[in-house]
Amino acid sequence: MKQNITEFIIEFAKKQDIGGLISDIWRTPLVRFGDANHPDMKKLRKLVHPEHVLPKEILPDANVIIAYFFPFNEKIVNGNKIERLSSKDWAMAYEKTNAAFGELNQFLISLLEEKGYKAVVAQQAFQYDESILKSRWSQRHVARLCGLGTFGINNMLITESGCCGRIGTVITNLDVKPDSPITEEYCMFKKNGSCGACISRCPTNALTKEGYSRFVCNALCDENAKVHVGYGNSYTLENAKQELAGTNTCGKCVVGVPCTFNRP
Ligand code: B12
Ligand code: SF4
Ligand code: SF4
Known part of the structure; x- marks a missing residue:
């Protein structure tokens, strides 16, 4: 079943990477199956948010927990x-x-339900408290506990395919042996004090x-949101025209560094 789900996610990415306002953006997704009852899940109430939700509260x-990472390809990354x-x-x-993750999650839920399992997505993952810039479902922490990667000093989850990309998670009662968190440190600064390339890449000294400083970082993301307006979900032109909100983005600390495309 692990292999079926992994292949399903990889095939989904291939199909969705064609068409829309932008195409050919992802390399092969990575997928891991973490222990929803890992003892460190409870620690997220101290590390992230006092009201961080636990998987069992949702299901x-x-x-x-199925955790997946869609790494961006060289064209997208180097262009930034x-x-x-x-x-x-x-x-x-x-x-x-x-937008693709929204569809993928629905497909995964249907696939699992057809096989007799239950599956849900933590809606808290898509919201965050703007006064503290923290979410009640940290995709990075959950994905780390699932064995998808380790944290860099640029804050990112560094995976086998680097840190340039996005993370999604689905909670399920699927009956498979869970993967374990990675114990080796991928970030070179954390490992032996070397590198630090991400620090000099940050234009605002947020790192x-x-x-x-998530607030200094957020100020630059907001500046970007004023410029990058109207992309909608970039799936279709119609959606893009209807969407007036800006895209809150930056990502300069993740491009052109040793952990961009691979674990260093
Ligand atoms: C709020 C938010 C922001 C805010 C605040 C960012 C921040 N660092 O907290 C702003 C708008 C500034 C932002 C910016 C960016 N974001 Co953002 N953001 C989120 C969101 C919605 C919640 C993050 C959150 O709760 N942060 C609170 C802190 C406490 O938790 P955390 O960041 O998850 O975990 C860190 C800390 O706990 C710390 N930590 C670990 N152990 C310990 C121990 C102790 C004792 C302490 C004190 C801390 C600590 O390290 C963890 C990893 O960095 C997530 C989606 C989600 N639901 O998780 C996306 C998310 C984190 N963002 C993402 C991205 C890509 C970005 C940007 C690159 C923007 C872009 N797309 O171009 C920048 C990167 C900024 C950076 N260097 O961190 C990705 C990260 C992917 C990855 N490979 O890690 C996510 C996961 C979205 C996704 N679905 O993929 N983001
Ligand atoms: S650029 Fe270097 S120091 Fe920064 S997160 Fe990546 S490996 Fe760590
Ligand atoms: S996302 Fe931009 S502002 Fe935030 S830490 Fe990275 S480079 Fe700095």
């Missing part, structure tokens, strides 16, 4: 290396990936060796 007999603001392609890839 009482949850035992597995230049200039202070995000490239148009980077912002459109963000929108299209989010320093001492830490990260």
Whole structure:
């Protein structure tokens, strides 16, 4: 079943990567199956948000979380290396990936239900408290516990296919042996104090060796949202025309660094 779901996600990405306002944006997705009852899940109430939801609160007999990562391809990533603001392609890839995840999650839920299982998506993942810039479902922490990667000092989840891409999760009662979190440190700074390339890539000094300011970072993402307006979900022109909100994006600290495309 793990293999079936992984293949399903990979095939979905291939099909959705054609057409729309932007195409050919992803490399092969990565998929992991984490333990929904991992003892460290409860720690997310301390590490992320005091009201972080637990998988069992969403699906009482949850035992597995399917975590997937869609890595962006070289064209999208390298196009975002230049200039202070995000490239148009980077912002459109963000929108299209989010829209594709909405569809993929529905397909995964149907697939699992057809096989007699239950599956749900934590809606908290798509919301965050704007006064603290924190969500009640941290995709990065959940994906880390599922074995999809480890954290870099740029804050990103670094996977086998690097950190440029987006993460989705689905909670289920699927009966498979869960994968374990990765114990090796992928970030070179965390591993041996070397690298630090992401720090000098950040145009606003939101990233320093001492830490990260999500508010300074958010100010640049907001600046981008004023420029990158009207991409909708980048699936269709009609959607794009209807959508007036800007795309809150940046991603300069994830491009042109050793963890961009691979784990260093
Ligand atoms: C709010 C939000 C933002 C805010 C705040 C960012 C932030 N770093 O918190 C703003 C608007 C600034 C933002 C910016 C970006 N975002 Co954003 N964002 C989110 C959102 C909705 C919630 C994040 C959250 O709750 N943060 C709160 C902190 C506490 O939790 P965390 O970041 O999940 O986890 C970190 C900390 O807990 C810390 N940590 C780990 N262990 C410990 C231990 C201790 C003791 C402490 C104190 C901390 C700590 O490291 C963790 C990993 O970095 C998530 C989606 C989601 N629901 O998770 C996307 C998400 C994090 N964003 C994402 C992306 C890609 C970006 C941008 C690159 C923008 C872009 N698309 O171009 C930048 C990157 C900024 C950065 N360097 O972190 C991706 C990250 C993918 C990845 N590979 O990691 C996510 C997961 C969306 C997705 N579905 O893929 N984002
Ligand atoms: S660029 Fe280097 S220091 Fe920064 S997160 Fe990646 S590996 Fe770590
Ligand atoms: S997303 Fe942009 S502003 Fe935020 S830390 Fe990375 S480079 Fe800096």
